[in-house]
Amino acid sequence: MHPTFGAAGPLGGAEDAFGEQVPLADEPPPYHSVVLQSTVEPASTSGRDTGSGSYGVPANSEFEIRVADPVRQGEGVAAYVSYKVLTRTSAPGYREAAEVIRRFRDFVWLQKKLRREHPGVIVPALPEKNVVEKYKMTGEFIESRRAALTIFVNRVAAHPILKRSPDLQLFLEASETEFGIEVSRSGMEDPAVVQGAAKKTLSGAVSFLKELSHTASNLYHKRTDDEEEEAEYLKIRVYVYELERHLGEAQRQAGRLVRHQAELGEAVKEFGAAMGTLGRYEDAGLVGDSFGQLGERAQAVSALCGQTSESLATSFEAPLKEFVRTVAAVKKVMARRSAALAAYQQARADVDARRTRLAKLRGTPGIREERVAEAERDLSAAQQGAEAAKAAYEAIVQQMGPELDRFQRERAREMGYVLRDFAVVQARLSGDTARLWASLVPGLAAAAAGGGHGGATAS
Incomplete structure (x- = not known):
């Protein structure tokens, strides 16, 4: 069960999204003072559909979600960009308005969680992880990623099945501290984590041998899996x-x-x-x-x-x-x-x-x-x-x-x-x-x- 989601806490709590210890600044500057650029979005990516039809954020009568105000955090290879995720919704069980801070890997966590929980659902795509551009941190790269993240989270919220996911609500409403705790907990519940490296290796070897035997049997009997x-x-x-x-x-x-x-x-x-x-x-x-x-x-x-x-x-x-x-x-x-x-x-x-x-x-x-x-x-x-x-x-x-x-x-x-x-x-x-x-x-x-x-x- 997810905790009750409070107001968004300060950026970078005691633990980050993967449970790692992150030092807290004594008095962090106001978020708006370190925003990299204005993120006034074009009509195609800023909210509800205008009625004429356009590519971008799908029409959604329940959710209006914006990813805005990118801020560079850290220096060198450890640098990353955080974003404000602002939500207005009439969906049952949600707060009417929420504002949280998320980084790219938090979006990746949401996508992976949705794929694991809904194996037959086409989970919306995220922008590719461009390592070279990440280190350059150009304004063009940051803006294109912000726009793509906006489209991703709105597509999830518009999906008839995914929009009911408790993981989406966690992502949209939980403070940074609550989100980090829950992500760490869900990671410990992941079968790949629970079974450990040795068991995972053994399980993978057994699966490989079974698959090899299955393939050999198909070749011997001149059949394929697709026949069914x-x-x-x-x-x-x-x-x-x-x-x-x-x-x-x-x-x-x-x-x-x-x-x-x-x-x-x-x-x-x-x-x-x-x-x-x-x-x-x-x-x-x-x-x-x-x-x-x-x-x-x-x-x-x-x-x-x-x-x-x-x-x-x-x-x-x-x-x-x-x-x-x-x-x-x-x-x-x-x-x-x-x-x-x-x-x-x-x-x-x-x-x-x-x-x-x-x-x-x-x-x-x-x-x-x-x-x-x-x-x-x-x-x-x-x-x-x-x-x-x-x-x-x-x-x-x-x-x-x-x-x-x-x-x-x-x-x-x-x-x-x-x-x-x-x-x-x-x-x-x-x-x-x-x-x-x-x-x-x-x-x-x-x-x-x-x-x-x-x-x-x-x-």
Whole structure:
């Protein structure tokens, strides 16, 4: 049971999110005084849907969550960025408003916990952990991560199953001290932690041998695990793997387009500067003025290209990156389904082997009853294990049906938003650029008609 969540405590309590001792400052400065930058968010990532439809934070009548005010904590390799997570909600059991401090690994903890508790659910994706950019701590990196974290936590809160998770409430409402205590407790309850390194290694070796035996049996009998899967699901799986490949290429090309737009802006800027210099070299007159005006327009077009590059990075390249991460999250769920099916098949093979052994023992003259009784117990345990493995696999299958439908609907809708916004950005750039260049035409035509009056005067 989670503790009653109080008000957010000071950043960095006696223990951090993983139970490590963290020194407390005697009088830490106010949080707002060390915020790295303003985080006034665009409409697509700042809250509720405006009704026109856009990519980013999903429409949610219960939750409004913002990740804001990044603050750099520590120095060197131990440095990290903390964020304010501000929540307003009408969900039953929640406080109406909450404000807590979280860092990136707290979001990672929430994602891992949700995946463990809901194996058939497609848990929203987090931004990748870029070690190089982390140490650089550039404003661009911090802002892109903040925006991605906002989308992540809002997608969790909009999910019909995940939004009811007590772990989400813990994340959104618990003070730093309470959150650290609960995270440490949940870590101790993790089977991977409880069983210890030696048992984990032994368990992994046994699982590997069973899987190897299962694979060898499939090869011998010329069968695959997929024979027990539904044909429609296998089609979707192939589609998802192909989708990941094509989305990855689209995202790479989007990155090239963003860089090209920025480089074009710089080139036009340099061209404008050269035209301005040339105009100052000319004597006063139509030609000299025309060069000067051309330089001014080029500077304005350069600014448009820079703005467009930034807009494409946030409204086109970033969404495509998130689509790639979302598909990877779908693949994780599919991998768990395949692992559950393989475990069930191995459990059935184990039952068959133990049943065969029991039959041989019963047919052996003079066999001791103790050995038969032991074999019967082994068979019963194997049957119970097979039933448990079957239930686990069927639970994932049952959950994945609506999850895949939801994924496909949301992906199609949001991809439509992203492509629409891309077209709008390109149309706006083209229109504004055309108007700027067109405004030069009358003056240049006059200069051409007049033959121009300028140039250096011969001595």
